[in-house]
Amino acid sequence: MANISKFLRAHWQQAVSVFLGLCAFCYWYLLCPHVLAGREQTQLFLWDWPYLLSRLAQPSGLARYLGEFLTQFFYLVPLGALVVSLLIVAVQRLSLKLFLRCGVSFRRLAVLLSLLPALLVWWLLMQTNVPMTLPVALTLQLWLLDVLSAHFKASRIKLFTLLISLLIPIAYWLLGPVAILLALLPLFHTSQGSLLSLCLSLLFAACVVGSSYLVPYPLKQLARGIDYYWPDAHHFGTTEEMHYDLLLRQQNWDALVRLAKKTPPPSRACDNALRLALYHTGQLPEEELNACLVESQRVLSSQVSAFIMSEVYMNMGMVNMAQRAAFEAMESISNYNKSARALRRLTETAVVTGQNEVARKYISILSKTLFYRGWAQRMLPLVNHPEQLDRHPYYGKLRRMYAQTSDVFFI
């Protein structure tokens, strides 16, 4: 025990970081797995050059690409929680180094201060209208500031000013408006910092204005950062809806019923999810399940609601309605991303309804993802040999139901 105490006193800074990381991991894994899953379904990260180039063609492109790269791991919740906690710890460690370089000599104060940016990123990650682009951009920017601060010497002020001048447009293009932090660096390292920072800030502003001539975005959006946050967050859905959605996807009916007792359904879609759970746990007769089909337009009140309804309809064998809900979910993503989860559902509905060429298209795209590739490849034989579909225990049944479904209109 004494040895442990001695060890902790000797390495207390690292212990703070480890403790922070453990807290973050437990929080995201145990308390907010649904938020991670909710984030993952808003993108389609492809492992090919055109995808990377499409991201790098716009400001914030590298941050967005790396943010989406990390978000794909949210498909596996423990991995997602690990990624998030590592990001938070990285921010804390980088902030600590930066505070120490910038003159905070009292180490305990520096450690305390370093928790603030980490907690800021933690808070950002809890906001459903803030994608990973901004937290990743902040992290990379902190790293860049740390590297520059490590080599900053007052005797070489002109060289560093030139270097920062060159880095500002590059950092702006790759990371977005967080690059303005580069302009503030001289404030902490030289007495002429104010004037230099002002000039560098003007350079930054010129970069933002100049980028508006290169990319199809309005100036105000470029100034606040492409994909830094989504203004119309109400379209996304609430964390409560995400919780219902995750349990529905897992078909964890008992847990869903328990959740409803603690958190009553916040939307019609969640109400339908509960009805489905009650049906599967024998607490709702089948004829009452048809209430899920009512007001099919109003029930798609958010992106998460649309994903929920896609699951509900598919579960009920209403393939066309599941198809529509998945498509609407995908088309409602605020930054115009496509969704791997939605494409997976659309592949299924295309297979069941006999749209084999469409299914093949989606499979081809999903084969370029990390976590949907295997599933997509397993679906390919069904597309190439549709006669096998009738023998499939799940899709065959859906196909037979679809063939017997009367064509009526829903709105």
Added chain:
Amino acid sequence: MFKVVSTLFVAIVLGLLSSCSSRPSDVQSVDQLPAIYPDYVGVTIPADIAPLNFSMADDDVSAIDVEVSGSKGGSMHVNGRWADFDIDEWHQLVRQNRGGSLSLTVCACKNGQWTRYRPFPVYVSPHTLGEWGVTYRRIAPSYALYSHMGLYERCLSTFEEKALIENTQSPGMCINCHTANRTNPDQYVFHVRGQHGATVVHRSGRDELLRAKNETLGGSMVYPYWHPGGRYCAFSTNATSQMFHTAQNKRIEVYDSSSDVFVYDTQSHTILSDTLIMRKYWAENCPAFSPDGRWLYFVTARRQVYPTDYDKECYSLCRVSFDEATAKLGQQVDTLVRSQSLAGKSLSWPRPSYDGRYLMFTLADYGYFTVWHPESDLWLLDLQSGESRPLNEVNTQRAESFHNWSTNSRWFLFTSRRDDGLYTRLYISSFDPATGQAGKPFLLPQRNPRKYYRELLYSYNTPDFSARAIRPDAREMGRKIDDEHRIDTKTLQKNKQ
């Protein structure tokens, strides 16, 4: 152990060696045409078209070798994962063989075996396209919601594509119906829907943003068609809704609870409404002027009750005279083609050829939003004889819908879902006015068409030819759209009933 490892090593090396080298060897010939994507076998192309790059339709083919020879001389050769022709070499060969044909001999390698197929022709029309390129909208084939979309122009001699405007320029906006006056980009109109809605009219070097809705009209200006004189533009106004199918491998039915047609005077910003084409219990739609500007074509159907009678709204083709000098419509509407004469089916999207000889339209079982009707086909009306026929040389079992002519009336383009039944693609076809026959259509060329079209999650929409590049200032247009300034339109009512 050593034996096992060395055997494995030898097997791996042999396996690598047996995969296709890039040049054909030990070629087996078969007397059949190659199955290629896109299907360019037997198509007729203009001399200035971009290279018809293609792949084998079979994904398991690892290499392809193509020899091209011209009937009037010249040749070229490509070899690789797909047939990727050099643009300059291609143009030189095709121009040399204008009025003749190219013969393409394809060898394909699959599982280490090269196969040579029967050569196939590509015919080079003696007639040029007469257009620089095409414009279109790209949007996902979605239901009620939409994500990224944009209006684009594409040069038909190269693979160059540029955005005219994208909806990232003014977040949340929907843009559509880009329509030039006889492919002349000096005059065009398009719509913006959403928070900063407007109808954008570009004319005489200026952009005018009209207020999206007119209170007297009761709705927005929708489907446009310019009068050749350039002062007037016909529009429909539509109260559009959607319903969704639960089965039948259909998705959406788009219908109008009401629609009318009117003529808009761009000079005085006046809507010239005439009850002759705005009848109470009828749905007038899809206006189009004749190339001499003396007639206004449109379709009309008796309004039905939705959703019960959704399949009874069948449009007929009509026309009414138009006097440009007085901006007045005639006194009588002529019915050119009745729905009943075509087995009760529904006509839509009349597009007269610019030489005034023919009129192309779309025919579907009912309704007018034909892109969601797999049965919809292109038909041709001979305006001299009054005879209509289906363009069987162009149609497929899947939706053929929106179409437009080139100004020399030797070519037309249209959108089709023949590829996969959902994602609309742009096809171009030659046309012989003397015989009224169309050539086999070809898909809009791309540098790597298999990869491009397979991975594209967007559809081509409302395409048209363009005589020149437009090169708009998208940034400035976005600024204008975000600006609140709009021009109000007036309405001049003419009652004939």
